[in-house]
Amino acid sequence: MTQPVMLGGRPMMPPPGAPAEELIVARFRGHARRLFWSALVLIAVFGATAYLYGNLPSPYENWMLLVAAGLLVLLLVVAPYLRWLSRTYTITTRRVIVRDGLGARSRQELSHTRGYSIAVRRGLLQRLWGAGTVVLSNGVDAPLRLVNVPSVNLVHEALADQVEVNQILAHRDAEPGTF
Numbered sequence: 001m002t003q004p005v006m007l008g009g010r011p012m013m014p015p016p017g018a019p020a021e022e023l024i025v026a027r028f029r030g031h032a033r034r035l036f037w038s039a040l041v042l043i044a045v046f047g048a049t050a051y052l053y054g055n056l057p058s059p060y061e062n063w064m065l066l067v068a069a070g071l072l073v074l075l076l077v078v079a080p081y082l083r084w085l086s087r088t089y090t091i092t093t094r095r096v097i098v099r100d101g102l103g104a105r106s107r108q109e110l111s112h113t114r115g116y117s118i119a120v121r122r123g124l125l126q127r128l129w130g131a132g133t134v135v136l137s138n139g140v141d142a143p144l145r146l147v148n149v150p151s152v153n154l155v156h157e158a159l160a161d162q163v164e165v166n167q168i169l170a171h172r173d174a175e176p177g178t179f
Helices: 032-052 062-086 124-129 152-174
Strands: 024-028 088-092 095-100 106-111 117-121 131-137 144-150
Touching: 024 152, 032 062, 032 144, 088 152, 095 144, 117 152, 124 131, 131 152, 144 152
Parallel strands: none
Antiparallel strands: 024 088, 088 095, 095 106, 117 131, 131 144
16 A cells, blocks of 8 residues: 655545545635724824814803714624624635634535636736735535635636646546455
8 A cells, every 4th residue: 555645744645545634725804994984093193083073162062072083983883893704704625714704604615626727817906916806616516605705826726736636536436456
């Protein structure tokens, strides 16, 4: 029987016919540049609140100012942050997983063994920040979109490598009489 190739005491490739352990290659969120405007709104709201607190004309009261500031922060800072925080992308040695949502979560998966095409789209601002949108399509299911991926070139290379390795393993294990 052929011994697996070892790297640091861990097998790089399982022996033929043996199940491969699923390992996490990368786990990330979309680029945080989407939170730039939220940060500016937070600074502006706190600055305006500090300036206007106690200086409003007589028909207005300070509690109205604080309620308005709280609503602005809730809608324009906290909500976008929670939206950004709720979407995660995970690349494992077997599949790509997209999880979305805080309360009601949705999950999409795409297996590397089925193979898929990898398209990278980068707008001007995405190129400036080193980000991009990765679209994975296997031709059967709806395309899987990884939006605003940081270090998009590195993620593209990792995905291409995982598809190649999984295709080799699937082909090797499908051949009859191979040991």
